[in-house]
Structures are given as C-alpha cells and as structure tokens.
C-alpha cells in the first residue's frame with residue numbers, strides 16, 4: 336500500500352500538531368510475528384515488571400502526555416489528566432484481572448492423574464483505537480494483551496496519531512521490545528489492511544458500530560481469529576419520581592455532555608414522565624446555560640471542549656437539524672460560535688411523538704427528551720434501540736430500580752449515577768449493536784489468552800476394562 340500523509344490538527348485552534356506518513360500493515364505484522372515467541376517465553380513476573388516500568392514511565396511524563404491529549408482531542412486538560420491516570424492504573428488492574436480470570440488451576444483427575452487449566456497467548460493481536468479516549472481505550476487492550484504474552488500492532492485513530500505514538504514510545508522506553516508493540520499510523524484503509532493480514536491472530540477494536548460491523552464481515556471467513564468489538568450506544572437515562580431535581584439535572588448534564596458528548600456511554604435519550612417533566616427540563620436548561628465550552632487550556636477550565644474536527648461538527652449539526660425536520664422541538668438550540676472551529680454548544684430537543692426517530696448514535700452534545708405516560712412505557716422506550724451499552728435510572732425507589740435492572744438490555748446499568756464513568760476494575764461492554772459479547776476492561780484478560788486443559792501423569796498408566804477378548 337502506498338503511504339499517504341496523515342496530519343493531526345488541534346481541534347480548538349486548527350493548528351497542525353503532528354504529521355507523518357501512513358505505515359505498512361504487512362511490515363509491522365511481520366516484525367511482531369517474529370518477536371512474539373520470545374516475549375511470550377519471558378516469565379510472567381518479568382512481563383509484569385516491564386509493564387510496571389511502563390506505568391512509571393507514563394507517570395514521569397504525565398504533564399506532557401495530558402497536554403498532548405488535550406491538544407489533539409480538544410478535551411479539557413483536567414479530563415486529559417484523568418485519562419493518563421487511567422493509563423497508569425490499567426497495569427495493576429490488568430495484573431489482578433490476569434490472575435483472577437486466567438490463572439493456572441490444578442485439580443485431581445482420573446487414575447491418579449492431575450488435571451490442569453492454563454492459558455496461552457494467541458500470538459499477534461491487532462488493536463484499533465478510537466479518537467475519543469486515544470490513550471486509555473487502546474491501552475485497555477494493549478496492556479492485557481502484552482501481559483498475556485501476545486505481541487501487538489496498534490493503529491491509533493487517524494485523528495489522534497500523536498497520542499498513539501506517545502503511548503507506544505512509553506512502552507519502548509520502559510523496556511517492552513520494539514518488535515513486541517508496533518505502531519501503525521493510518522486511517523480506515525490501514526485498519527482494513529491490518530485486519531486482512533494473515534499474520535494476525537486476532538483484532539481488538541474500539542470504535543463505531545459501522546466499522547465494527549464491517550470488521551465482523553471481514554472476519555467471516557476466519558472464525559479461528561479472535562475479534563473483540565467495543566462499539567457505540569444510543570443510551571437511555573430514565574428520570575422517574577425523584578424529588579431531587581437538582582441532582583437529577585446534574586446527572587443528566589454529566590451523562591449527555593461530558594467530553595462534548597463524545598463518550599460511548601453518553602446518554603442520548605432522556606426519558607421522563609409526561610406532565611411531571613417541566614421542573615427537570617427547566618433545571619437542565621439552566622445548567623446548560625452555565626456550561627463553559629472552551630479550549631482545553633482555558634482558565635477557568637471548561638466543562639467541555641470542541642468536538643474532534645470541523646467535519647464532525649458539521650455532521651452533528653446536520654443530525655440535529657434532521658431531528659428538527661422530523662418534528663423535534665428544540666429546547667436548547669445547537670450553536671456554533673465560529674464556523675471555522677468545531678465548538679458546539681450543548682443541545683436539548685424534545686422528540687416526543689416523533690415516530691421516525693432514528694436509532695443512531697449522534698456522537699456529540701445532543702440529548703433527546705422523550706416524555707412517556709407510565710413506567711412500563713419508560714422501560715419500553717429505554718429498550719427501543721438496537722444498541723445496548725449503558726442505561727441509568729434516576730429514582731429514589733428500589734422497586735423501580737429492580738424492574739429497570741431486570742428489563743433493560745445493556746452491559747452497564749446504573750442507579751442514581753450518570754450513564755458514563757464505569758468502574759475500571761469491572762468488565763465493560765454492551766449487547767446488541769454495542770459489541771459482540773467480548774467485554775473489555777476487567778474481562779479483557781479473557782480475550783487475550785485461550786484456555787488449555789491438560790490431563791497429566793508423570794508416568795504412563797493405562798488399562799481397558801471392557802470390550803477386550805481374553806488372551
């Protein structure tokens with residue numbers, strides 16, 4: 336494949352941050368393929384020690400790393416810092432998860448033999464990352480993959496190559512062999528080429544449902560290769576019978592607009608009781624008016640920055656207009672203060688009664704309000720989606736939460752908490768269009784190694800009790 340130039344610009348200013356040539360998937364996979372047996376042969380304790388050095392390397396560069404992520408994604412500096420902290424914490428979490436999920440187990444077998452369950456790495460794993468958490472999310476695949484003894488070829492999003500390069504450099508600086516973790520710069524073409532490489536044993540993907548489905552089709556002829564898909568959502572937040580309007584509104588604002596709505600777990604639909612909804616909607620409106628949208632290093636720090644680029648801002652604006660064309664009533668209009676930059680204001684729109692509401696993920700700061708008559712209708716509306724990533728209920732009633740938890744199909748179900756911000760020491764993944772039942776985070780250990788069951792005796796000892804003639 337001929338190299339193309341990849342240019343990363345700062346969303347908040349339009350300044351060029353990084354430029355470089357796209358890489359060659361075959362070359363990177365060949366390097367990783369040659370390296371992985373030696374990496375896998377290192378004792379687990381050595382791999383753990385090397386990854387702990389990686390955590391220390393990142394810690395020593397935290398300011399530079401957070402600054403880079405903030406510049407490249409446009410997210411506020413405070414949020415970029417929490418992302419780098421997640422990168423650091425991933426190592427200890429993965430070590431615990433590895434031993435809990437994929438530990439060696441021995442037990443008594445037949446005829447005095449012992450049985451054992453142990454795990455082996457797959458070999459070379461490809462990792463494709465999204466732009467919205469360009470360090471933390473690919474790192475959530477890379478660390479468990481390396482820990483289990485795999486080599487990795489990592490292709491960051493074409494929108495965040497500088498962050499990807501910084502992350503890989505931290506692994507190399509910490510002593511992970513250069514061949515065991517490879518950087519592949521590029522966009523969807525390089526992603527497709529990497530997925531098609533015969534030398535990979537699997538692909539770990541975080542990104543859109545559209546790309547995830549394309550990869551699923553691409554892998555149809557190779558069921559032998561592991562494919563883990565972490566995809567998007569159209570997540571519901573139900574607010575029901577709660578006297579604490581201020582807290583409910585805060586949870587709605589955090590759920591919908593953190594990271595400028597560019598979180599897979601962001602609430603996209605706010606489901607409320609018709610007739611009792613006005614105080615809540617008014618309070619959310621007042622909070623929206625107070626939200627600071629600004630560049631990542633601004634003082635005071637903003638709540639949210641721009642979306643990732645102008646093309647995305649155009650699309651989100653178009654999708655918002657489309658909701659209005661379909662019959663939605665704008666409660667808070669989406670404003671763009673400068674058409675040359677992708678800063679969008681948080682938008683709120685009442686979509687009650689619009690029958691052809693698209694079941695799509697609008698990856699930006701848009702929250703759709705849907706009023707319903709009773710709690711059964713709220714549950715039906717929460718499940719009125721092909722996705723199933725996250726869902727939250729705000730209500731003081733444990734009985735309602737029991738019903739909500741029991742009926743709603745999603746991989747993250749919260750109570751009186753935002754839809755986003757899942758605990759890092761728990762599995763994370765969705766059902767429906769949100770994934771393919773290979774949850775990540777704490778359960779990433781499961782897809783980074785395969786179990787091997789063995790019956791073992793130190794000497795051969797065998798007899799056949801039935802079905803043989805006498806001598």
Ligand code: NAD
Nearest residue numbers: 465466491492522523526527542543546549565566567599
């Ligand atoms: P994206 O799907 O556009 O891109 C993700 C990665 O895949 C990039 O590296 C891209 O270059 C590559 N790619 C795109 N199309 C491809 C194809 N056909 N074949 C191979 N590679 C391809 O996603 P994005 O816009 O970077 O990220 C936002 C999306 O990611 C949202 O849908 C969001 O919900 C989702 N997301 C999911 C999770 C999760 O854990 N479930 C977390 C964060 C983001």
